Amino acid sequence: MKPKESLLIKWSLVISVYLFCFLLLVLPLINVFMEAFADGLLAYWNAISQDHTLSAFLLTLKVALIAVPLNTIIGILAAFLLSRFIFPGKNILLTLIESPFAVSPVIAGLIFVLIFGREGWMRPVLNFLDWEIIFNTPGLVIATIFITFPFVTKELLPLMQSQGNEEEEAAILLNASFFKVFTKIIIPNIKWGLLYGIVLCNARAMGEFGAVSVISGHIRGKTNTLPLEVEILYNEYNSVGAFATASLLVLLSILTLIIKSILERKINTSTLEPSPNLTQDAK
Amino acid sequence: MNFQFRPYSKLTFSLTIGLVLFYTSMIILIPILGLFIKTFEFGMSDLMNVFKEQRIQDALILSFGTSLIAAIINMILGFLFAWTLVRYKFPGKKIINSLIDLPFMLPTAVAGISLTSIYSNNGWIGSYFHNFGIQIAYTPIGIIIALVFVGFPFVVRSVQPVLEELPKELEESAYCLGATRFQTFYKIVLPYLIPSCLSGASMAFARGVGEYGSVVFISGNIPGKTEILPLLIITKLEQYEYTQATAIALLMLTLSFSIMLSLNFWQARRSRYLI
Numbered sequence: 001m002k003p004k005e006s007l008l009i010k011w012s013l014v015i016s017v018y019l020f021c022f023l024l025l026v027l028p029l030i031n032v033f034m035e036a037f038a039d040g041l042l043a044y045w046n047a048i049s050q051d052h053t054l055s056a057f058l059l060t061l062k063v064a065l066i067a068v069p070l071n072t073i074i075g076i077l078a079a080f081l082l083s084r085f086i087f088p089g090k091n092i093l094l095t096l097i098e099s100p101f102a103v104s105p106v107i108a109g110l111i112f113v114l115i116f117g118r119e120g121w122m123r124p125v126l127n128f129l130d131w132e133i134i135f136n137t138p139g140l141v142i143a144t145i146f147i148t149f150p151f152v153t154k155e156l157l158p159l160m161q162s163q164g165n166e167e168e169e170a171a172i173l174l175n176a177s178f179f180k181v182f183t184k185i186i187i188p189n190i191k192w193g194l195l196y197g198i199v200l201c202n203a204r205a206m207g208e209f210g211a212v213s214v215i216s217g218h219i220r221g222k223t224n225t226l227p228l229e230v231e232i233l234y235n236e237y238n239s240v241g242a243f244a245t246a247s248l249l250v251l252l253s254i255l256t257l258i259i260k261s262i263l264e265r266k267i268n269t270s271t272l273e274p275s276p277n278l279t280q281d282a283k
Numbered sequence: 284m285n286f287q288f289r290p291y292s293k294l295t296f297s298l299t300i301g302l303v304l305f306y307t308s309m310i311i312l313i314p315i316l317g318l319f320i321k322t323f324e325f326g327m328s329d330l331m332n333v334f335k336e337q338r339i340q341d342a343l344i345l346s347f348g349t350s351l352i353a354a355i356i357n358m359i360l361g362f363l364f365a366w367t368l369v370r371y372k373f374p375g376k377k378i379i380n381s382l383i384d385l386p387f388m389l390p391t392a393v394a395g396i397s398l399t400s401i402y403s404n405n406g407w408i409g410s411y412f413h414n415f416g417i418q419i420a421y422t423p424i425g426i427i428i429a430l431v432f433v434g435f436p437f438v439v440r441s442v443q444p445v446l447e448e449l450p451k452e453l454e455e456s457a458y459c460l461g462a463t464r465f466q467t468f469y470k471i472v473l474p475y476l477i478p479s480c481l482s483g484a485s486m487a488f489a490r491g492v493g494e495y496g497s498v499v500f501i502s503g504n505i506p507g508k509t510e511i512l513p514l515l516i517i518t519k520l521e522q523y524e525y526t527q528a529t530a531i532a533l534l535m536l537t538l539s540f541s542i543m544l545s546l547n548f549w550q551a552r553r554s555r556y557l558i
Contacts, residue, residue, distance in 0.1 A: 006464070010371050017367045017379065020360060023408075024432055025382050028389075028397040031407065035400060074306045081299045086287035095547070096307055099315065102543040104493025106513035107532045111314045113520060114321055114529065121317070146310055169290040178295050200388075207390025209496035214517060227392040227496070234396050234500065243400075246393040253388035260388075261381040 032250050035243035047244035055221045056229040057248070059137070063225060064205040067144040072198055075152025080186065082153070083160035084168075094157075098150050108146050109214025112139060135217030140225065143211040148201045155197035159190055159267070192266040199263070203256040207249060315536075322533050325526050333530040338506055339515065343534075346512040349423055350491030353430035358484040360431065361438025362476070368439075369446045383440070386433050391496025398429055399500040421503030426511065429497045434487030441483035442476060449475055482546050489539045 037044050047053070078097055082090060100108065116122050116133040126133065133139045167189070171181050187194070209227040216223040218232060226249055233242035288296035322330065333339060367373075368380055386394065402409040402419040409419050419425050449472065457467040495513040502509040510518075512531055519528040 013363065013367045014371055014373045017364055018375075020364070021379050021382060024435070025385050027401060027407070028394060028432070029385075031397045031401050032393065035397075074303060077299050078303045078307075081296075081303050084288075084291065085296055085300070086285060087296075087300065088285060093304075093307065095544070096311055099311060099540070099543070102489060102539045103315070104495065104513055104532075104535055104539070106495045106516050107318075107493065107536055110516055110520060110528055110532050111318050114525070115314060115317055118523070119525060142310075146314070149310060165290070172290045178291065203388050207388075207393075209390060209392040210513065213495070214520065227390045230390075230392045230396060239400070242396055246390075246396060249390045249393050253385065253390065253393075256388050257381055257384060260384065261377075 029250060029254075032243050032246050035239055036247040038243075039240050043240050044244050044247075047238075047241040048248065050241070052220050052224070053226075053229060053241075053245055056224045056226045056245075059140070059223070060206050060225040060227075062137070063140050063144050064202055066141050067148060067205050068198060068202050071145060071149050071201055072152050072194075075149070075197065075201075076156065076187075076190075076194065078153045079156035079160050079190075082157055084165055097153055100146055100149050105147060105208065105210025106214055109143055109211040112143055112146070112215060134215055135219065135223060137223065139215040140212055140223065143215050144205050144208055147208050147211050148205045151201035151204065152194070152197035155193050155200065156190055159193040160186075163189055192263050196260065196263040196267065199256055199259050203253060206252060318529065318532065318536070322529055325529065329526055330530045330533075333527045334534075336527075338510070339527070339531065341507045342510050342512050342515045342531075345423065345426075345509065346492050349426045349511075350430060350488050353427045353434055353491050354484045354488040356427070356431050357434040357438050357487045358480050361435045361483055361487075362442055362480055364435070364439045365442035365446055369443060383436050386436050391433070391494070392500075394432060395429065395497040395500035398432060398497065399425070402428060402501065420501050421505070421509060423509060425501040425503075426498050426509065429501050430487075430491040430494060433494055433497050434491055437486040437490065438480060438483035441479045441486070445476060445479040478549075482550070485542050485546060489542045492535060493539060 036047075078093075082094060103111075113134055114120055116126060116139065120126075120134075122133075131138075133142065167185050168181050171185055176184075206225075207227055208225075209231075212225055213228060213231070216225065216228055218224060218228060220229075220232065224232065226245060230242050230245045230249070233245060286296075334343070364379075364383065368376065399420050400406050402412075402425055404410060404413045404418060404420070406420070412419055417424075419428065453471050453475075454467050457471050458464075462470070493513060495511075495517075498511055499514055502511055502514070504510050504514055512535060516528045516531050519525075519531070
């Protein structure tokens, strides 16, 4: 026996979801494009083809290109370490890896200013090397690495835990080298989850604002990433410029969202493939 | 000491753990510890003095207050979304389900300027409220709206999986025993979902206190009125007031770490009781 679903309740709930979804999620997106095209196509094109925007775009790309691969490699290794081995302090390490999610981006920026800044404890070393980290590209890269570190591990860990290590064990018993096990078994098994983690990591790396804002010093054409450029243009009351630049970032996040939902389906189907030992834990 | 690395060799284990520990220490451990050590240099009395400043107290109340209100709204709104998405079939369900992740993906600065222009006095929604004499942007209401935008997906994503696994039998037997729909919901479903609601809401709260990008535009940053804690940190940094910036950061960090740790602890304890 099943309680009868009330249609009135159902549709009032569904309609309120539609309404909030539109007000809260869709409207801000539409608004970005409306404001960006407020003065027509030509103004939009002029705004995004500015030198400053272009150099901000290149810098954003550069920062992501350094931070994302580094975090991906260590992220895979960390997920491998946490899912395949037992060692004391494992939970502490996991908490440590996840901790950037709990730290406000502004504080992440502050931490690095305290280390490398004017009164920081790395100051003597930096002076000796005649190298600037704060208000310079390396600072942006370090802050971005800090913020985006947990993404890959967080996606891979549950996946690798549920897959178990039978295949790897068999390969090692057959005398395969670690490199071979890694490239022929581990990576192919986790490829969709890995891609998913990388996409999320990249979206955050390109869109990061708070941490980067503390460190960059807002030098136009030099240390300004796209989100910071949006801020500067907005504060200059250059609405079309700000929203046109923002529209590029919106396109990036919509693309990420699409890739994400495609990958989610792939991960679900790949973990559903029948294998008797799949759910056994790696203990 | 309990080590286990089979079927891998000890060398593989040592190399992996060495590399991961090195990277994690360089990027995360040393910087965060550095902040704590830096604070000890200042001494306790200096730190306490920082919180006597009126401007900082105002920012504290504003940040924690708005985050708390936003977290409560998020809990209700997130529950509504999760419930509707899990229980009903309706057109556009899949799209809405993926759109919910948008606030996680959208750069916060973009969300910030877009929300500001919608809710400012000549924006689409702001102008409507302006007719009634209510100003949204550049007031705490604006801050709350921005925090709802960034926070409600946390609640949806933590309630959704729990709701999906809620045994249908529970509700059916309650109904068979003569409970009304409201009683079933109130006495059976809600207690089952409250932990996940609360954990989602506390994640949203922690995020809200530290949120910068989406709030800084809509808040208007009037000292003492709409100046949030993260902005105050940046302001103090720009004035080279390192003690004050660090003290505020330490307070926020302690809070968000204790929320994270207690959530982990709580979930570990709960998973022992539940199947």
